[in-house]
Amino acid sequence: MTAAMASVFALPPADAVPGAAAVRARVRDFLAAHPPPADPARRVNCWAVADEAFSRALGQAGLIGMVWPCAYGGHARPAMERYIVLEELLAAGAPVAAHWIADRQTGPLLLRYGSEAQRRRWLPGMAAGEIYACIGLSEPGAGSDLAAVRSRAERVPGGWRINGQKLWTSGAHRSHVMLALLRSEAGSERQAGLSQFLIPMDTPGITVRPVIDLSGAHDFNEVFFDDCLVADDALVGGEGEGWRQVTAELALERSGPERYLSSHALLATLIDARLADPAVTALIGSLVAELWTLRQLSWATAAKLAGGDDPVVEAAMVKDLGNDFEQRLPQAVQAVVSADLDGGDDLGRCLAQLLLVSPSFSLRGGTREVMRGMIARGLGLR
Amino acid sequence: MSEMRPQLVATAAALFAGAPDWPALAASGLPLLLVPEASGGFGGDWGDAAAVLREAGRAALAAPLGETMVASKLVAGARASVQQGQGTLAVATGWLTATQSVQRFNGSARGVAWGAAADWLVAGHHGRALLISTYAATAGANPAGEPRDSLVLDAAPTLVLGRADVLELGAFVRVAQIAGGLEAALALAVDHVNSRVQFGKPLARQQAIQQQLAVLAGEVAAAGMASAAAARALDASRDARFEIAAAKLRANLAVARGVGIAHQVHGAIGFTMDYPLQRLTRRLIGWRSEFGGDAFWAARLGQRALALGGAGLWAEMARQGDR
Numbered sequence A: 001m002t003a004a005m006a007s008v009f010a011l012p013p014a015d016a017v018p019g020a021a022a023v024r025a026r027v028r029d030f031l032a033a034h035p036p037p038a039d040p041a042r043r044v045n046c047w048a049v050a051d052e053a054f055s056r057a058l059g060q061a062g063l064i065g066m067v068w069p070c071a072y073g074g075h076a077r078p079a080m081e082r083y084i085v086l087e088e089l090l091a092a093g094a095p096v097a098a099h100w101i102a103d104r105q106t107g108p109l110l111l112r113y114g115s116e117a118q119r120r121r122w123l124p125g126m127a128a129g130e131i132y133a134c135i136g137l138s139e140p141g142a143g144s145d146l147a148a149v150r151s152r153a154e155r156v157p158g159g160w161r162i163n164g165q166k167l168w169t170s171g172a173h174r175s176h177v178m179l180a181l182l183r184s185e186a187g188s189e190r191q192a193g194l195s196q197f198l199i200p201m202d203t204p205g206i207t208v209r210p211v212i213d214l215s216g217a218h219d220f221n222e223v224f225f226d227d228c229l230v231a232d233d234a235l236v237g238g239e240g241e242g243w244r245q246v247t248a249e250l251a252l253e254r255s256g257p258e259r260y261l262s263s264h265a266l267l268a269t270l271i272d273a274r275l276a277d278p279a280v281t282a283l284i285g286s287l288v289a290e291l292w293t294l295r296q297l298s299w300a301t302a303a304k305l306a307g308g309d310d311p312v313v314e315a316a317m318v319k320d321l322g323n324d325f326e327q328r329l330p331q332a333v334q335a336v337v338s339a340d341l342d343g344g345d346d347l348g349r350c351l352a353q354l355l356l357v358s359p360s361f362s363l364r365g366g367t368r369e370v371m372r373g374m375i376a377r378g379l380g381l382r
Numbered sequence B: 001m002s003e004m005r006p007q008l009v010a011t012a013a014a015l016f017a018g019a020p021d022w023p024a025l026a027a028s029g030l031p032l033l034l035v036p037e038a039s040g041g042f043g044g045d046w047g048d049a050a051a052v053l054r055e056a057g058r059a060a061l062a063a064p065l066g067e068t069m070v071a072s073k074l075v076a077g078a079r080a081s082v083q084q085g086q087g088t089l090a091v092a093t094g095w096l097t098a099t100q101s102v103q104r105f106n107g108s109a110r111g112v113a114w115g116a117a118a119d120w121l122v123a124g125h126h127g128r129a130l131l132i133s134t135y136a137a138t139a140g141a142n143p144a145g146e147p148r149d150s151l152v153l154d155a156a157p158t159l160v161l162g163r164a165d166v167l168e169l170g171a172f173v174r175v176a177q178i179a180g181g182l183e184a185a186l187a188l189a190v191d192h193v194n195s196r197v198q199f200g201k202p203l204a205r206q207q208a209i210q211q212q213l214a215v216l217a218g219e220v221a222a223a224g225m226a227s228a229a230a231a232r233a234l235d236a237s238r239d240a241r242f243e244i245a246a247a248k249l250r251a252n253l254a255v256a257r258g259v260g261i262a263h264q265v266h267g268a269i270g271f272t273m274d275y276p277l278q279r280l281t282r283r284l285i286g287w288r289s290e291f292g293g294d295a296f297w298a299a300r301l302g303q304r305a306l307a308l309g310g311a312g313l314w315a316e317m318a319r320q321g322d323r
């Protein structure tokens, strides 16, 4: 047997977090005062639902940027406390989309690679739930093949001139900044010559156009840059270091509770429908078994990340298994209940919503095939 | 105990690799892993047991090691004297009668691992564990050819050990074995696709093969985590019913999704008696049905979720993880 096998998912279950019950109580009190939408169809897929008032209140309550240093508006709490907050919010179906990206990846990236001035300028507003960020990676010609990015930044006196187009940018229309991956070295190819830029969205020359998704919602956008001038300090981290930095950024994105808990409202609604059908009871049982296991896997990965490690393969597994679970969930429910998808009852509305949006789960944040390719690399197959 | 776990696991793996017979296993002390040191055992915890049984699964060990471990723990927990020889676990139907000072059990049990070969057994009956040593056995087998015997208990002298869910603890054993067995099947598959050449290159270079093995690896991860987390729950609390039910069901699903992939990437060679894959997959197929198949645990867990309600389910899962 190969030695590589020992490390397929070598992480132990995470230990209980000291003081966890108090953190949960704090979030539940907050949610009692700021209740998530009553309609469960607005609670499924809740991490794509934005409510700026909710995000500001959450920031005021000290529940955004929790692990960041106090000097930048954070609260210097342990990473696993933040995980508890996230899962409580998601399990309740809270509308977390507005601040999610800033809290999850833009803020941490600035802490890791940003300058002191960048941190002071952006982090306090992010932690307050007032400054939102979007992710500028994908382009028309660069999807899974991210190294095909063509949008470019050229050095000009005092700053950079940006031209090009980003696509599928979630939340660009309500974001204050975009963290964009751009080609900063003319004529460079593939992974070389890329840099990350933090671009204020009110910069002249930026046009945001909605792209309406198949459910009729406005979540993602196309973003055009037409001779946009940004200051020197828009560059984040090292010039030409964009690929390395973005790889680290994406690892933060993969294994969180949003990968298996974002549609929890459907499972809860199915349970509360009390259908008294043994097939439904059995389905609930097997969904619960998968949910429980995913939570263990995600916790273990989060604990590893919190320790400063970079469990790339484990994180890809959590995303792949979580996406698979969240996509099978509405399919399996549709197979056993005779739900009315035209909005008659809670269960039907949740189901209709998730059946429509769930195909995106294994696309956003890296596709299923890309995740499985990373796992295969971990197995030594490529 | 867990600071000794790496050493314990290494010792067990080396032992299991030699396909030990029962006397060799008994000499290793592993059957008494869960018995407190004061009672002559190893004083291991459930996490240690899961880790050792995972190795047993990986090695396709053909012995009732986990059954004897758990049965010995139940015996020791009741302050009865630790039994010598080979034990096993059974789930019995029938009735207890008390005549003068001695209790007797009349009934039967099916699918008992190495039932005929065992010197004694612990039977689960209405939420209690019973220690029994005399019974008649009819030979049976699971798909791997491991003995799964039918027992008739005819006025068998019985010692009531106390409250315990034997089915649940048996499921815990199978989850650990499934985790190890699937892991070993993945390892075989990876080795095979790295060495087998078709179309002028190793199968491993085919993206279709890579993607299938990534799925299998996910199932291996899920089964392994289910086992380790169930052990953690048992070590943290006396009530791990939810976690064990979830773990067995998830491990069963991993068998369902994983075994076919391991076979598919092997081609015909994996379908032969000579090649070692069958030693794993035949056991995995059997273990899925033992100590509660999918339907059993799905119904039990589903009823628990219904009793908790939609919000209560989450609260309960969170509470469990926090302890």
Ligand SMILES: Cc1cc2nc3c(=O)[nH]c(=O)nc-3n(C[C@H](O)[C@H](O)[C@H](O)COP(=O)(O)OP(=O)(O)OC[C@H]3O[C@@H](n4cnc5c(N)ncnc54)[C@H](O)[C@@H]3O)c2cc1C
Pocket: A134, A135, A136, A137, A138, A139, A142, A143, A144, A145, A167, A168, A169, A170, A171, A220, A360, A363, A364, A365, A366, A367, A368, A369, A370
């Ligand atoms: C709801 C949603 C929100 C999003 N939000 C953002 C955002 O905020 N910011 C952002 O930058 N992007 C965002 N994206 C874009 C997302 O990252 C891309 O959709 C994803 O990277 C895939 O790119 P693509 O859509 O161009 O598909 P393609 O890359 O064209 O892929 C199409 C299919 O082919 C498969 N494929 C591609 N290459 C290979 C290969 N080598 N081997 C095997 N299969 C392959 C893919 O896995 C996929 O199944 C979002 C997408 C969605 C659906």
